[in-house]
Every structure is written in C-alpha cells, then in structure tokens.
Amino acid sequence: KYCKLEDTAIKPKPDFNQLLKVLWRDGQPDYIPFYELFVNLPVMETILGKKLPDRAATVEFYYKAGYDYVPVWPGLxxxxxxxxxxxxxxxxxxxxxxxxxxxxxxxxxTFSEFDAVIPILPEGMKIIGQTxxxxxxxxxxxxxxxxxxxxxxxxxxxxxxxxxxxxxxxxxxxxxxxxxxxxxxxxxxxxxxxxxxxxxxxxxxxxxxxxxxxxxxxxxxxxxxxxxxxxxxxxxxxxxxxxxxxxxxxxSYEDAILPVTEAKKIYGNRIAILGGFDVNKLCRSTEKEIREYVNLLIDDVGTSGGYALGSGNSIADYVPVENYLIMLDEGWKKRYY
The missing domain is CATH 3.20.20.210 (TIM Barrel)
Known part of the structure; x- marks a missing residue:
C-alpha cells in the first residue's frame, strides 16, 4: 500500500532545466518531469504525516515528491x-x-512567500509563480x-x-x-x-x-x-x-472535453502539453489501471518531448493519496523512457 513518499521509487534529484526544455519545447529532456498546478494542502500533510504551516514548509513535499519546482503565490x-x-x-x-x-x-x-521560499530552495529547484x-x-x-x-x-x-x-x-x-x-x-x-x-x-x-x-x-x-x-x-x-x-x-485537460492524447495531436507542435491524467480517472482507477495509463501517456504524449506528467487539473483533497502516489511511482520508474 502506498501511503508515503518512501513507498515510491522516487529519489529526488531536481533539475528545473529539464522542465524548461519541456516548456520551451526545446528538444527531448533527459526525463519526463512532473507538473501540477498545486497539490492540495491536506494531501501534502497526509503524505508527510505532519502539518505544513506556511508556504516554505511545502518545499519539503515538492522536493521529496520529485518535482523540479515549488509553486508560490503573491499576496493581495x-x-x-x-x-x-x-x-x-x-x-x-x-x-x-x-x-x-x-x-x-x-x-x-506582497511577495513575502517568495522571500521565505528562496533561501531554502534545494539545489536544482526553481519557483513557479502563479495567482x-x-x-x-x-x-x-x-x-x-x-x-x-x-x-x-x-x-x-x-x-x-x-x-x-x-x-x-x-x-x-x-x-x-x-x-x-x-x-x-x-x-x-x-x-x-x-x-x-x-x-x-x-x-x-x-x-x-x-x-x-x-x-x-x-x-x-x-x-x-x-x-x-x-x-x-x-x-x-x-x-x-x-x-x-x-x-x-x-x-488542465478533462477526458469529457478533450483528452490530453488528442490535445497533443492538435496543439503539441505549437505549445507544450502538461498533465492530463483525468482527475476522475485518477480517483476511480485501480493500481493496474493507473500504471497502464501512465505508460500510455508517456508513450503517446511524452516520447516526442514537450510533455510533463501530472493530473488533468490539480491534486484535490478528494484524490485518494494512494492513487496519486501510484501515479508518481510509475511516472518516476518510466521517466527515462
């Protein structure tokens, strides 16, 4: 059973330049990186087994979960x-x-959360700013x-x-x-x-x-x-x-609107395609189905570059922690193609 990050194959070694290659569609990155808009706070706290009182505390989660960045918000x-x-x-x-x-x-x-995160960013990681x-x-x-x-x-x-x-x-x-x-x-x-x-x-x-x-x-x-x-x-x-x-x-992709596999065919020669593991599918699938779909995404969408693996929207608090960790585990095992 997957309950914490130590149960997965993830061995953190962040390199934001690999995600940059994806975002710029600058050839094939060394591996298929992860991307989420964010992971909901209760999910992060459940996985780490402790409270995360502020933005700086989330750095540990994104690092250990294999991301190359930390999402940070300004204040207004x-x-x-x-x-x-x-x-x-x-x-x-x-x-x-x-x-x-x-x-x-x-x-x-205000940009106080950026100021708090910058001094503790692990080597190789960057911030992605959003609001x-x-x-x-x-x-x-x-x-x-x-x-x-x-x-x-x-x-x-x-x-x-x-x-x-x-x-x-x-x-x-x-x-x-x-x-x-x-x-x-x-x-x-x-x-x-x-x-x-x-x-x-x-x-x-x-x-x-x-x-x-x-x-x-x-x-x-x-x-x-x-x-x-x-x-x-x-x-x-x-x-x-x-x-x-x-x-x-x-x-942000939803199978009921435009599956990410189709989005890649239509738009992938002009923009990078991020995520796309439909959240409903992620919530309801078995371990076998999740692993198979991660492999499908990597094979169909990821092998030509311009793709990062993740959910179709975000990791909401209703996403089963085990299912999310299985997606990360399989994505890490297969990230080097």
Missing part, C-alpha cells in the same frame, strides 16, 4: 464575494458599487450572473472593472517575473465548462485575452515561459490563445 487582500457561498453578496453590482469599492493599490501586493485569474476575480467581485447582466447592460463598467484589475495583475506579474529564482509563471484563469466558454468568445476577446497577452508579454520580457492553466472547453478561442496571447504551455 481584496474584498470579494464567494462563488460557492450564495449567502454572501458580491461587492460590485452596479456603477455606484464600483465607485465606492476600496480598490487596493498595486504597491500593496488566481483576472476573469475569476471579476466573477468574485460581481458574481457570474451579475457579470453576465453587466455585459448586457453596462459594458463600459465591465471594461473599467477589467482595467482596474489589470493594473493589479500587471504589477503582480512584473514582480513575480523579475525574481531570479522564478523559472516560469502561470496565468491561471478558468474560462469554460464542458461544452463552451463561460461568456461568449467575443466577450473574452474583448475583455480578457488582451490582459492575458499583456501578462504573457511581461513574463516573456524576463526570458521566462508562460504556462496557461484554464479549465473548460476553450476550442473557440484556442487559436487566439496560442497565436495572439502566445502561451508556451497549456495545463
């Missing part, structure tokens, strides 16, 4: 509603709310339904909301990208669900994708790759995401 306090708790209202419902909203200053963004997305934050300010009404009733206000958020995001991404120990930066912004985007492709092109393009430009200016994590069916806008936003890698 904003008053927001909840997308899941409908008892809470949303702070911006109209122009008056917008005018009275207490917008944080860009200078209030929640501009579209997601607009939803948390207005509510999904409220944002849809505003798109119909007051598009000028929608534009101003995204402009105010954009100033914060530009500062945030400039700060992350300039840190020497940051090896790549993620735009993490869920835009869709199983069958289509959450708002029309035209509205995304008008309000969201231009900001993504600016953030990708900030990342590239520092000579670092831009990873996109975005859930949902993005087929209507993928060409713009690749050609105009100019992402380097895409993460």
């Amino acid at each position: 306090e904003m008053e927001k509603g909840s997308l899941v708790d409908r008892r809470l209202g949303y702070p911006i419902k109209n122009r008056e709310d917008f005018n009275h909203y207490s917008w944080p200053e860009p200078a209030s963004i 929640g997305g501009i579209f997601e934050t607009a939803q948390e300010l207005c509510g999904y339904e409220g944002l849809c009404y505003l798109l119909a009733d007051d598009r000028k206000l929608v534009r101003e909301i995204f402009e105010r958020l954009g100033l914060l995001y530009e500062e945030c991404y400039c700060g992350m990208a300039k840190i020497k120990e940051v090896g790549a930066v993620v735009i993490s912004d869920d835009l869709g669900f199983k069958t289509q985007t959450l708002i029309s492709p035209e509205d995304l092109r008008e309000f969201v994708l231009p900001w993504w393009k600016k953030l990708a430009g900030i990342i590239h200016k520092e000579g670092k790759p831009c990873i996109l994590h975005s859930c949902g069916n993005l087929s209507a806008i993928m060409e713009e995401i690749i050609n105009d936003v100019q992402i380097d890698a895409k993460h």
